[in-house]
Amino acid sequence: MSEIPMTYVLFVSFALFFIGAYGFLTRRNMITMLMAVELMLNAVNINFVAFNKYLFPEKGDGVFFTIFIITIAAAEAAVAIAIIINIYRKFKSIDSEDADTLKW
Amino acid sequence: MSLLNYISMMRFEVFALGIIVLLLLVKIFSEKLNTSFILGFINVALVGLLVAGFIGHPHGNIFGRMFLNDGTIMLEKQIITFATLLIFLQANFWLKKQENCLEFCLLLFSVLIGMYFLVSSGNFLMFYLGLEMATIPLAALAAFDFGRMRSAEGAGKMILSSAFSSAILLFGLSLIYGTTGSLDFNEVRDAYSSSALQLFTLAFVFVGFAFKISIVPFHLWTADVYEGSPVAVTSFLSVVSKGASLFIFMTVLYRVFPMAQETWVHILVLLSAITMTIGNLFAMRQTNIKRFLAFSSITQAGYILIGVAATSSLSMASVIYFILIYTFSNICAFTVVSIISDRNGKEDIDDYKGLYKTNPLLSIAMMLAVFSLAGIPPTAGFFGKLFLLTSGASSGLIALIIIASLNMIVSLYYYLKIVKAMFVDKNESPIEKISIDISAKTVLIICFVGILAVGFISFVFEYIHSLSFGL
Known part of the structure; x- marks a missing residue:
C-alpha cells in the first residue's frame, strides 16, 4: 500500500485555513468567529504534523509545537468565552454588530 | 551550568514568577486584603527587579538556545519593567478602590513574564508562547471594568482580532518550519533562501507583528480597545505592549530574515508612510482623549518603523532610545488622563478646556507630554525623532523622511489643539481643583525629569548605542 502524498495533506490544511479565515470575516456571531479561529489553528496543526512526518522525521519539533498550540x-478559548459572556450580559446579544458603542 | 547561573540568566522571569506565586498565596490565605500594602510591596519588588538588571551582564543561551540573553535584551527588559513600575504607581489610586486589585496585579505580572520571554526568545516556539502569554491575559485586563459596556466590548474586539492575527502568524511559522526544517532563529536564518514560498511566510509573520504594534492596515482594534479599557490598561497597552513587540520585531527581522532584507525594507517603508499618514488624519477628528492618544500612538509607531527599516546599529539604538522617551511622554500624558478620569470620569478633550485655571500642575504636565510627543525642542521627544530621522537618512530612505517630516508638521495641529484647550479656551464649568495623590505625583516628577533631561544627557544614547547591533 502506498503512502498518501504530502500534497494531499497540505491541500486539506490550506483549505481548512482559508475556510476558517473566510468564516471569521463573514460570520457575525462571536462564538462562530471563535470556532473559525479554531479551524485556522487546526490547519496549522495539520501543517506542523505533516511537515514533521514527511520532511523532517528525525526530530520532533513540529509535533511538540502542535501540543503547545492545542494548549x-x-x-485562548477560555478567556474569549468569558469575555463573550460578559458582552452578552451587557448587550443581551453576542452578535458582533450589536456591540457598537465604540466607533471611529 | 549551575542552578545559580540559570537564575542569573533568567532573573527577571524568576523574580516575576516569585511575585506571582506570593500573590497567589496571599490570595488563598488572607481573609481580608490590605490593598495598599500589596501595591506597596509590588512597587518595591519592581524597583528591586530594575536594580537587579544592572548587576552583571550575563551573555549566552539556555535550554538549547530557546532562551537568549545579552546586554541589549537586558536593557529592553529594564525599559519594560520601568514602564510597568510607572504604570503601577500611576494606577495606585484607582487600584486601591478596586475589589479585585489582586487579580489585576496577577494578570499584569503574567503579561510581564510573557513579555520577558518574548523579548529573550531564540526559538519560534518560545516566541509564540511569549506572544500569547503577553496577549491573552491582556485581553482579560481590558475587560477589567465589569460595570462598563465599553470595557466588555473593547475586550471582545481585542481577543477576537488577536486570536485571528496569531492564527495567521502561526500559519506563517508552520510554513517556515516546512521550508527550513527548524524553529531555531539561527538555523532558520542559515536555511532561509528567499524562495517564493519563504517570502510568502514572511508576509504571514508580518501580519502577526503588525497587529501587535498596530501598524495601519491592522490598526482597527487599537482605538476601540484603548477607549474601552481602564486607563491603566490603556497606558500599558500603548507603552509596554507596543514597546516589547517592537523590540522582538526588530530582533526577528535582523536576526532571522537578513536574507530577505530588500523585501521587508520595502514593505516597512510603505507601511511606515501609510501608518503615519492615516494615524495623523484620524487623530485630528477625535474628541475622546484616550482615542486621541490611541491614534497618536499609531502615528508614533509609524515613526519608529523608520528606524526599523534603516537596519543599522545606529537605527537600532535610536529605536530603543525613542521607545524610552516615548515611555516617559506617553505615561506622563496618561497619568494626567487617569487622574482626571478617576476623580470625575471626564475623558473628552472639551472637558480639558480651562484646565490651567484650576489645575496648573496637571496642565503643565500634559503640555510637556504633548510637546514631547510632537517633537518640540527642548523636550526629549525632539531628540528621539532627530535620531530616528538621522538613522533613516544615513540608510538612504530620503522619500520616507520627507513624508515623516511633513507628518510631524501636521501632527502639531492636533497636539497643540490640546494645549490650546487647556490654556486658552474659556470654560464655564472647568474641572475643579484636584488633589494629586503622592504616587501619581512621583510618576509626574519622574516623567518631568525624563522628558527634560534624557535628551541632554548624551550618556543615555551612548549606552544604548554601545549595546545595539545592526545588519
Missing part, C-alpha cells in the same frame, strides 16, 4: 488554543 494555548484552549486557554
